[in-house]
Amino acid sequence: MLNSLSGRFLILTMAFVMLAEVLILVPSVARFREDYLLSRLERAQIASLALLANEGIDADLEEELLRNAEVYNVVLRRDEARQLVLSSPLPGPIHETYDLRGATSWDLIRDALSELLDPVNRVIRVIGYPVNDAGQLIEITMQTGPMRVAMMDYGLRVLALSAVISVLTAVLLFLAVRQLLVKPIKGVIRGMQLYAEAPEDARRIIEPNAGIRELREAEEALQSLETQLTAALRQKERLAQLGGAVAKISHDLRNILTSAQLFTDRIELSEDPAVQRLAPKLVNSISRAVNLCESTLAFGRAEEPAPKLAQVRLLDIVSDVIDSERLAVGDGEVSFSEDIPATLSLRADPEQLYRVLFNLVRNARQAILASGEEGEISVAAWEDDEDWTITVTDTGPGLPPKARANLFTPFQGGASKGGSGLGLVISAELIRGHGGQLLLDSTGDEGTRFRILLPKTMVALEDAAE
Structure with a gap:
Protein backbone atom coordinates (compact mmCIF):
# COMPACT_ATOMS: atom_id res chain seq x y z
CA MET A 1 0.00 0.00 0.00
CA LEU A 2 2.85 2.40 0.83
CA ASN A 3 4.24 1.91 -2.69
CA SER A 4 0.93 2.89 -4.30
CA LEU A 5 0.01 6.42 -5.31
CA SER A 6 -3.10 6.53 -3.09
CA GLY A 7 -1.18 5.07 -0.12
CA ARG A 8 1.47 7.76 -0.35
CA PHE A 9 -1.25 10.40 -0.62
CA LEU A 10 -2.72 9.00 2.60
CA ILE A 11 0.59 9.20 4.49
CA LEU A 12 1.48 12.64 3.12
CA THR A 13 -1.94 14.06 3.94
CA MET A 14 -1.72 12.84 7.54
CA ALA A 15 1.78 14.27 7.87
CA PHE A 16 0.85 17.65 6.39
CA VAL A 17 -2.32 17.98 8.50
CA MET A 18 -0.36 17.10 11.65
CA LEU A 19 2.33 19.61 10.71
CA ALA A 20 -0.30 22.30 10.20
CA GLU A 21 -1.89 21.46 13.55
CA VAL A 22 1.49 21.62 15.29
CA LEU A 23 2.05 25.06 13.79
CA ILE A 24 -1.37 26.08 15.07
CA LEU A 25 -0.81 24.38 18.44
CA VAL A 26 1.84 26.79 19.74
CA PRO A 27 -0.21 30.00 19.39
CA SER A 28 -3.26 28.07 20.62
CA VAL A 29 -1.45 27.06 23.82
CA ALA A 30 -0.23 30.65 24.22
CA ARG A 31 -3.81 31.88 23.91
CA PHE A 32 -4.95 29.23 26.39
CA ARG A 33 -2.31 30.42 28.88
CA GLU A 34 -3.47 34.03 28.47
CA ASP A 35 -7.08 33.02 29.07
CA TYR A 36 -5.99 30.97 32.09
CA LEU A 37 -4.21 33.96 33.61
CA LEU A 38 -7.09 36.32 32.82
CA SER A 39 -9.52 33.93 34.49
CA ARG A 40 -7.32 33.93 37.63
CA LEU A 41 -7.28 37.73 37.57
CA GLU A 42 -11.06 37.75 37.28
CA ARG A 43 -11.46 35.31 40.18
CA ALA A 44 -9.06 37.35 42.28
CA GLN A 45 -11.02 40.51 41.45
CA ILE A 46 -14.29 38.88 42.53
CA ALA A 47 -12.67 37.73 45.79
CA SER A 48 -11.29 41.21 46.46
CA LEU A 49 -14.68 42.83 45.81
CA ALA A 50 -16.24 40.46 48.34
CA LEU A 51 -13.65 41.56 50.87
CA LEU A 52 -14.17 45.24 50.09
CA ALA A 53 -17.92 44.80 50.51
CA ASN A 54 -17.41 43.32 54.00
CA GLU A 55 -14.27 44.56 55.73
CA GLY A 56 -14.85 42.33 58.74
CA ILE A 57 -14.16 39.08 56.90
CA ASP A 58 -12.34 36.49 59.01
CA ALA A 59 -9.04 34.78 58.12
CA ASP A 60 -10.65 31.44 57.22
CA LEU A 61 -12.94 33.06 54.68
CA GLU A 62 -10.04 35.06 53.24
CA GLU A 63 -8.03 31.85 52.86
CA GLU A 64 -10.96 30.14 51.15
CA LEU A 65 -11.34 33.04 48.74
CA LEU A 66 -7.67 32.86 47.82
CA ARG A 67 -7.83 29.08 47.48
CA ASN A 68 -10.82 29.26 45.16
CA ALA A 69 -9.05 31.92 43.06
CA GLU A 70 -5.86 29.76 43.10
CA VAL A 71 -3.70 32.76 44.02
CA TYR A 72 -1.61 33.84 47.03
CA ASN A 73 -1.97 37.62 46.99
CA VAL A 74 -4.29 40.10 45.36
CA VAL A 75 -3.35 43.74 44.89
CA LEU A 76 -6.04 46.07 43.54
CA ARG A 77 -5.40 49.63 42.47
CA ARG A 78 -8.41 51.91 42.74
CA ASP A 79 -8.55 55.69 42.91
CA GLU A 80 -4.77 56.02 42.48
CA ALA A 81 -4.27 53.99 45.63
CA ARG A 82 -2.50 50.62 45.44
CA GLN A 83 -4.00 48.32 48.06
CA LEU A 84 -3.11 44.76 49.12
CA VAL A 85 -6.57 43.33 49.41
CA LEU A 86 -5.94 39.61 50.02
CA SER A 87 -2.71 37.97 51.08
CA SER A 88 -1.25 34.69 52.26
CA PRO A 89 2.31 33.41 52.78
CA LEU A 90 4.26 32.75 49.58
CA PRO A 91 5.92 29.30 49.20
CA GLY A 92 8.97 30.87 47.61
CA PRO A 93 10.38 33.96 45.93
CA ILE A 94 8.72 35.46 42.90
CA HIS A 95 10.47 34.04 39.83
CA GLU A 96 8.98 36.23 37.07
CA THR A 97 6.50 39.04 36.54
CA TYR A 98 4.14 39.01 33.53
CA ASP A 99 2.26 42.14 32.54
CA LEU A 100 -0.70 41.21 30.35
CA ARG A 101 -1.69 44.81 29.70
CA GLY A 102 0.72 45.39 26.81
CA ALA A 103 1.80 41.86 25.90
CA THR A 104 2.14 41.11 22.19
CA SER A 105 1.42 37.78 20.51
CA TRP A 106 5.14 37.00 20.28
CA ASP A 107 5.53 37.76 23.98
CA LEU A 108 2.66 35.40 24.86
CA ILE A 109 4.10 32.62 22.65
CA ARG A 110 7.59 33.06 24.12
CA ASP A 111 6.31 33.01 27.71
CA ALA A 112 4.10 29.97 27.05
CA LEU A 113 7.01 27.99 25.56
CA SER A 114 9.32 28.89 28.43
CA GLU A 115 6.78 27.69 31.00
CA LEU A 116 6.07 24.47 29.09
CA LEU A 117 9.77 23.69 29.01
CA ASP A 118 10.31 24.51 32.71
CA PRO A 119 9.06 21.63 34.89
CA VAL A 120 9.76 23.47 38.20
CA ASN A 121 6.70 24.79 40.03
CA ARG A 122 7.55 28.48 40.45
CA VAL A 123 5.81 31.57 41.90
CA ILE A 124 5.00 34.31 39.40
CA ARG A 125 3.39 37.74 39.52
CA VAL A 126 0.68 38.57 36.95
CA ILE A 127 -0.55 42.09 36.25
CA GLY A 128 -3.66 42.98 34.25
CA TYR A 129 -6.68 45.22 33.94
CA PRO A 130 -9.72 44.59 36.18
CA VAL A 131 -12.88 43.64 34.35
CA ASN A 132 -15.71 46.15 33.91
CA ASP A 133 -13.37 49.06 34.75
CA ALA A 134 -13.39 48.09 38.43
CA GLY A 135 -9.97 49.67 38.97
CA GLN A 136 -6.79 50.69 37.25
CA LEU A 137 -4.94 47.39 37.62
CA ILE A 138 -5.02 44.13 39.46
CA GLU A 139 -2.01 42.12 40.47
CA ILE A 140 -1.84 38.51 41.69
CA THR A 141 0.81 35.99 42.67
CA MET A 142 0.32 32.35 41.78
CA GLN A 143 2.12 29.06 41.09
CA THR A 144 3.00 27.87 37.57
CA GLY A 145 2.53 24.14 38.29
CA PRO A 146 -1.27 23.92 37.92
CA MET A 147 -1.17 26.22 34.89
CA ARG A 148 1.53 24.08 33.23
CA VAL A 149 -0.54 20.92 33.82
CA ALA A 150 -3.59 22.62 32.30
CA MET A 151 -1.55 23.81 29.32
CA MET A 152 -0.15 20.31 28.67
CA ASP A 153 -3.60 18.78 29.00
CA TYR A 154 -4.97 21.32 26.54
CA GLY A 155 -2.10 20.68 24.10
CA LEU A 156 -2.58 16.90 24.25
CA ARG A 157 -6.30 17.28 23.59
CA VAL A 158 -5.55 19.52 20.61
CA LEU A 159 -3.02 17.00 19.29
CA ALA A 160 -5.48 14.14 19.70
CA LEU A 161 -8.16 16.11 17.87
CA SER A 162 -5.60 16.96 15.15
CA ALA A 163 -4.76 13.29 14.75
CA VAL A 164 -8.43 12.41 14.33
CA ILE A 165 -8.90 15.22 11.81
CA SER A 166 -5.75 14.24 9.89
CA VAL A 167 -6.78 10.57 9.70
CA LEU A 168 -10.31 11.47 8.60
CA THR A 169 -8.99 13.96 6.02
CA ALA A 170 -6.41 11.47 4.75
CA VAL A 171 -9.00 8.70 4.39
CA LEU A 172 -11.35 10.99 2.49
CA LEU A 173 -8.49 12.14 0.23
CA PHE A 174 -7.38 8.52 -0.19
CA LEU A 175 -10.83 7.53 -1.41
CA ALA A 176 -11.06 10.61 -3.65
CA VAL A 177 -7.64 9.97 -5.19
CA ARG A 178 -8.47 6.31 -5.82
CA GLN A 179 -11.72 7.23 -7.52
CA LEU A 180 -10.62 10.30 -9.46
CA LEU A 181 -6.97 9.53 -10.25
CA VAL A 182 -5.77 6.01 -9.46
CA LYS A 183 -8.72 4.22 -11.04
CA PRO A 184 -8.41 6.09 -14.38
CA ILE A 185 -4.62 5.54 -14.37
CA LYS A 186 -5.14 1.81 -13.81
CA GLY A 187 -7.57 1.89 -16.72
CA VAL A 188 -4.87 3.42 -18.92
CA ILE A 189 -2.38 0.78 -17.73
CA ARG A 190 -4.83 -2.02 -18.51
CA GLY A 191 -5.36 -0.52 -21.95
CA MET A 192 -1.61 -0.42 -22.56
CA GLN A 193 -1.19 -4.02 -21.40
CA LEU A 194 -4.07 -5.15 -23.61
CA TYR A 195 -2.58 -3.33 -26.59
CA ALA A 196 0.90 -4.78 -25.90
CA GLU A 197 -0.51 -8.32 -26.22
CA ALA A 198 -1.45 -7.71 -29.88
CA PRO A 199 -0.27 -4.31 -31.18
CA GLU A 200 -1.30 -5.19 -34.72
CA ASP A 201 -4.98 -5.38 -33.66
CA ALA A 202 -6.51 -1.92 -34.14
CA ARG A 203 -9.44 -2.90 -31.89
CA ARG A 204 -7.10 -2.81 -28.89
CA ILE A 205 -6.19 0.87 -29.37
CA ILE A 206 -7.25 2.83 -26.28
CA ALA A 302 20.67 -8.32 -44.13
CA GLU A 303 24.45 -8.25 -44.38
CA GLU A 304 27.23 -7.95 -46.90
CA PRO A 305 30.38 -10.08 -46.87
CA ALA A 306 33.49 -8.49 -45.40
CA PRO A 307 35.48 -6.58 -48.03
CA LYS A 308 38.52 -8.33 -49.51
CA LEU A 309 40.95 -5.46 -49.34
CA ALA A 310 43.58 -5.05 -51.99
CA GLN A 311 45.60 -2.21 -53.48
CA VAL A 312 43.63 -1.20 -56.58
CA ARG A 313 44.04 1.47 -59.22
CA LEU A 314 40.98 3.71 -58.95
CA LEU A 315 41.12 4.95 -62.56
CA ASP A 316 40.54 1.43 -63.88
CA ILE A 317 37.39 0.96 -61.79
CA VAL A 318 35.98 4.40 -62.66
CA SER A 319 36.67 3.80 -66.38
CA ASP A 320 34.76 0.51 -66.29
CA VAL A 321 31.78 2.20 -64.62
CA ILE A 322 31.70 5.10 -67.09
CA ASP A 323 32.13 2.83 -70.11
CA SER A 324 29.13 0.76 -68.97
CA GLU A 325 27.00 3.85 -68.52
CA ARG A 326 28.05 5.27 -71.89
CA LEU A 327 26.81 2.07 -73.53
CA ALA A 328 23.53 2.38 -71.63
CA VAL A 329 22.87 6.00 -72.59
CA GLY A 330 24.40 6.15 -76.04
CA ASP A 331 25.24 9.48 -77.61
CA GLY A 332 23.60 12.76 -76.70
CA GLU A 333 21.88 13.75 -73.51
CA VAL A 334 24.42 12.71 -70.83
CA SER A 335 28.16 13.29 -70.94
CA PHE A 336 30.75 11.83 -68.60
CA SER A 337 34.05 13.13 -67.27
CA GLU A 338 36.62 11.91 -64.83
CA ASP A 339 39.33 13.63 -62.85
CA ILE A 340 41.33 10.74 -61.40
CA PRO A 341 45.11 10.88 -61.05
CA ALA A 342 46.58 8.04 -63.08
CA THR A 343 48.82 7.04 -60.20
CA LEU A 344 46.14 7.10 -57.51
CA SER A 345 45.70 3.69 -55.91
CA LEU A 346 43.78 2.90 -52.76
CA ARG A 347 43.04 -0.01 -50.46
CA ALA A 348 39.57 -1.40 -51.12
CA ASP A 349 37.55 -4.33 -52.35
CA PRO A 350 37.44 -3.72 -56.14
CA GLU A 351 34.11 -5.47 -56.69
CA GLN A 352 32.36 -3.66 -53.84
CA LEU A 353 33.84 -0.28 -54.80
CA TYR A 354 32.68 -0.88 -58.39
CA ARG A 355 29.13 -1.55 -57.12
CA VAL A 356 29.12 1.67 -55.09
CA LEU A 357 30.36 3.86 -57.94
CA PHE A 358 28.06 2.11 -60.42
CA ASN A 359 25.03 2.83 -58.19
CA LEU A 360 25.94 6.50 -57.79
CA VAL A 361 26.67 7.08 -61.48
CA ARG A 362 23.60 5.16 -62.60
CA ASN A 363 21.34 7.15 -60.22
CA ALA A 364 22.82 10.38 -61.58
CA ARG A 365 22.29 9.27 -65.17
CA GLN A 366 18.67 8.24 -64.51
CA ALA A 367 17.96 11.59 -62.81
CA ILE A 368 19.31 13.55 -65.79
CA LEU A 369 17.37 11.46 -68.31
CA ALA A 370 14.18 11.81 -66.29
CA SER A 371 14.52 15.60 -66.36
CA GLY A 372 14.57 15.67 -70.17
CA GLU A 373 17.54 18.04 -70.14
CA GLU A 374 21.16 17.48 -71.07
CA GLY A 375 23.58 16.98 -68.20
CA GLU A 376 27.02 15.93 -67.15
CA ILE A 377 28.31 13.40 -64.63
CA SER A 378 31.84 13.76 -63.30
CA VAL A 379 33.86 11.52 -61.00
CA ALA A 380 36.85 13.01 -59.16
CA ALA A 381 39.26 11.73 -56.55
CA TRP A 382 42.17 12.88 -54.41
CA GLU A 383 43.96 11.88 -51.25
CA ASP A 384 45.44 13.44 -48.12
CA ASP A 385 47.28 12.08 -45.10
CA GLU A 386 44.17 10.48 -43.59
CA ASP A 387 41.65 9.62 -46.34
CA TRP A 388 41.02 8.87 -49.98
CA THR A 389 38.13 11.03 -51.23
CA ILE A 390 35.92 10.22 -54.23
CA THR A 391 33.12 12.52 -55.45
CA VAL A 392 30.34 11.83 -57.94
CA THR A 393 28.76 15.05 -59.20
CA ASP A 394 25.91 15.55 -61.66
CA THR A 395 24.08 18.55 -63.11
CA GLY A 396 20.65 16.97 -62.74
CA PRO A 397 17.53 18.40 -61.06
CA GLY A 398 18.55 17.38 -57.53
CA LEU A 399 16.93 14.96 -55.11
CA PRO A 400 13.24 15.38 -54.25
CA PRO A 401 12.40 16.19 -50.58
CA LYS A 402 11.13 12.67 -49.82
CA ALA A 403 14.35 11.11 -51.15
CA ARG A 404 16.44 13.47 -48.98
CA ALA A 405 14.45 12.64 -45.85
CA ASN A 406 14.75 8.87 -46.44
CA LEU A 407 18.05 8.80 -48.30
CA PHE A 408 19.42 5.63 -46.73
CA THR A 409 16.09 3.98 -45.88
CA PRO A 410 15.26 0.80 -47.84
CA PHE A 411 12.18 0.91 -50.11
CA GLN A 412 11.62 4.61 -49.24
CA GLY A 413 14.72 6.51 -50.39
CA GLY A 414 14.36 5.95 -54.12
CA ALA A 415 14.91 9.14 -56.12
CA SER A 416 13.42 7.87 -59.38
CA LYS A 417 9.84 6.83 -59.93
CA GLY A 418 9.46 3.13 -59.28
CA GLY A 419 12.90 2.85 -57.69
CA SER A 420 13.38 0.50 -54.75
CA GLY A 421 15.79 2.73 -52.85
CA LEU A 422 18.09 -0.23 -52.22
CA GLY A 423 21.06 1.08 -54.20
CA LEU A 424 22.10 3.80 -51.76
CA VAL A 425 21.37 1.59 -48.75
CA ILE A 426 23.64 -1.15 -50.04
CA SER A 427 26.28 1.36 -51.12
CA ALA A 428 26.38 2.99 -47.69
CA GLU A 429 26.67 -0.45 -46.08
CA LEU A 430 29.55 -1.40 -48.36
CA ILE A 431 31.45 1.81 -47.61
CA ARG A 432 30.87 1.34 -43.86
CA GLY A 433 32.43 -2.10 -44.26
CA HIS A 434 35.55 -0.30 -45.48
CA GLY A 435 35.49 1.90 -42.36
CA GLY A 436 34.43 4.91 -44.43
CA GLN A 437 31.41 7.07 -45.06
CA LEU A 438 29.03 7.80 -47.93
CA LEU A 439 27.81 11.40 -47.61
CA LEU A 440 25.44 13.67 -49.50
CA ASP A 441 27.41 16.88 -49.91
CA SER A 442 24.78 18.94 -51.71
CA THR A 443 21.66 18.69 -53.84
CA GLY A 444 19.51 21.27 -55.57
CA ASP A 445 18.61 22.78 -58.92
CA GLU A 446 22.31 22.91 -59.87
CA GLY A 447 22.77 19.19 -59.31
CA THR A 448 23.79 16.64 -56.70
CA ARG A 449 27.13 15.67 -55.23
CA PHE A 450 27.96 12.53 -53.25
CA ARG A 451 31.25 12.07 -51.44
CA ILE A 452 32.98 8.82 -50.44
CA LEU A 453 35.56 8.87 -47.66
CA LEU A 454 37.86 5.84 -47.34
CA PRO A 455 40.29 5.87 -44.39
CA LYS A 456 43.96 5.07 -44.81
CA THR A 457 44.38 3.82 -41.23
CA MET A 458 43.67 0.20 -40.34
CA VAL A 459 42.15 1.25 -36.98
CA ALA A 460 39.06 2.63 -38.73
CA LEU A 461 38.67 -0.63 -40.62
CA GLU A 462 38.89 -2.67 -37.40
CA ASP A 463 36.29 -0.44 -35.73
CA ALA A 464 33.98 -0.88 -38.70
CA ALA A 465 34.39 -4.66 -38.55
CA GLU A 466 33.49 -4.66 -34.85
Missing part, protein backbone atom coordinates in the same frame (compact mmCIF):
# COMPACT_ATOMS: atom_id res chain seq x y z
CA GLU A 207 -10.39 4.99 -26.44
CA PRO A 208 -10.11 8.24 -24.41
CA ASN A 209 -12.88 8.42 -21.80
CA ALA A 210 -11.32 10.10 -18.73
CA GLY A 211 -13.18 13.03 -17.22
CA ILE A 212 -10.03 14.69 -15.90
CA ARG A 213 -8.49 16.94 -18.54
CA GLU A 214 -4.86 15.93 -17.92
CA LEU A 215 -5.67 12.22 -18.00
CA ARG A 216 -7.75 12.64 -21.14
CA GLU A 217 -4.85 14.42 -22.82
CA ALA A 218 -2.58 11.52 -21.82
CA GLU A 219 -5.10 9.02 -23.24
CA GLU A 220 -5.36 10.98 -26.49
CA ALA A 221 -1.57 11.10 -26.81
CA LEU A 222 -1.39 7.35 -26.14
CA GLN A 223 -4.15 6.72 -28.69
CA SER A 224 -2.21 8.67 -31.31
CA LEU A 225 0.99 6.78 -30.49
CA GLU A 226 -0.72 3.39 -30.64
CA THR A 227 -2.42 4.29 -33.93
CA GLN A 228 0.90 5.27 -35.49
CA LEU A 229 2.61 2.17 -34.11
CA THR A 230 -0.11 -0.13 -35.41
CA ALA A 231 0.14 1.45 -38.86
CA ALA A 232 3.94 1.16 -38.77
CA LEU A 233 3.77 -2.51 -37.74
CA ARG A 234 1.35 -3.24 -40.55
CA GLN A 235 3.65 -1.49 -43.00
CA LYS A 236 6.67 -3.40 -41.68
CA GLU A 237 4.76 -6.66 -42.00
CA ARG A 238 3.76 -5.87 -45.56
CA LEU A 239 7.34 -4.88 -46.39
CA ALA A 240 8.63 -8.09 -44.83
CA GLN A 241 6.20 -10.14 -46.87
CA LEU A 242 7.07 -8.14 -49.97
CA GLY A 243 10.78 -8.59 -49.27
CA GLY A 244 10.39 -12.33 -48.97
CA ALA A 245 8.43 -12.49 -52.20
CA VAL A 246 10.89 -10.24 -54.03
CA ALA A 247 13.82 -12.34 -52.79
CA LYS A 248 12.23 -15.53 -54.11
CA ILE A 249 11.37 -13.91 -57.42
CA SER A 250 14.81 -12.36 -57.71
CA HIS A 251 16.46 -15.71 -57.10
CA ASP A 252 14.54 -17.40 -59.89
CA LEU A 253 14.81 -14.38 -62.17
CA ARG A 254 18.56 -14.27 -61.69
CA ASN A 255 18.84 -17.87 -62.86
CA ILE A 256 16.74 -17.08 -65.94
CA LEU A 257 18.79 -13.98 -66.73
CA THR A 258 22.02 -15.91 -66.28
CA SER A 259 20.86 -18.30 -68.97
CA ALA A 260 19.94 -15.30 -71.12
CA GLN A 261 23.48 -13.98 -70.69
CA LEU A 262 24.82 -17.19 -72.20
CA PHE A 263 22.68 -16.63 -75.30
CA THR A 264 23.80 -13.01 -75.62
CA ASP A 265 27.40 -14.19 -75.68
CA ARG A 266 26.55 -16.10 -78.89
CA ILE A 267 24.59 -13.16 -80.29
CA GLU A 268 27.69 -10.98 -79.97
CA LEU A 269 29.48 -13.35 -82.36
CA SER A 270 26.96 -12.60 -85.10
CA GLU A 271 28.27 -10.62 -88.10
CA ASP A 272 24.94 -8.94 -88.75
CA PRO A 273 25.51 -5.14 -88.38
CA ALA A 274 22.13 -4.61 -86.71
CA VAL A 275 22.78 -7.40 -84.24
CA GLN A 276 26.24 -6.07 -83.49
CA ARG A 277 24.76 -2.62 -82.87
CA LEU A 278 22.00 -3.82 -80.56
CA ALA A 279 23.83 -6.64 -78.82
CA PRO A 280 25.79 -4.42 -76.38
CA LYS A 281 22.60 -2.75 -75.23
CA LEU A 282 20.92 -6.11 -74.78
CA VAL A 283 23.90 -7.40 -72.83
CA ASN A 284 23.96 -4.26 -70.71
CA SER A 285 20.22 -4.49 -69.94
CA ILE A 286 20.49 -8.11 -68.90
CA SER A 287 23.55 -7.31 -66.78
CA ARG A 288 21.66 -4.54 -65.03
CA ALA A 289 18.75 -6.90 -64.36
CA VAL A 290 21.10 -9.52 -62.94
CA ASN A 291 22.75 -6.85 -60.80
CA LEU A 292 19.37 -5.71 -59.46
CA CYS A 293 18.45 -9.30 -58.53
CA GLU A 294 21.77 -9.79 -56.79
CA SER A 295 21.39 -6.51 -54.92
CA THR A 296 17.92 -7.46 -53.74
CA LEU A 297 19.12 -10.86 -52.59
CA ALA A 298 22.12 -9.30 -50.85
CA PHE A 299 19.87 -6.89 -48.99
CA GLY A 300 17.53 -9.72 -48.05
CA ARG A 301 20.43 -11.47 -46.36
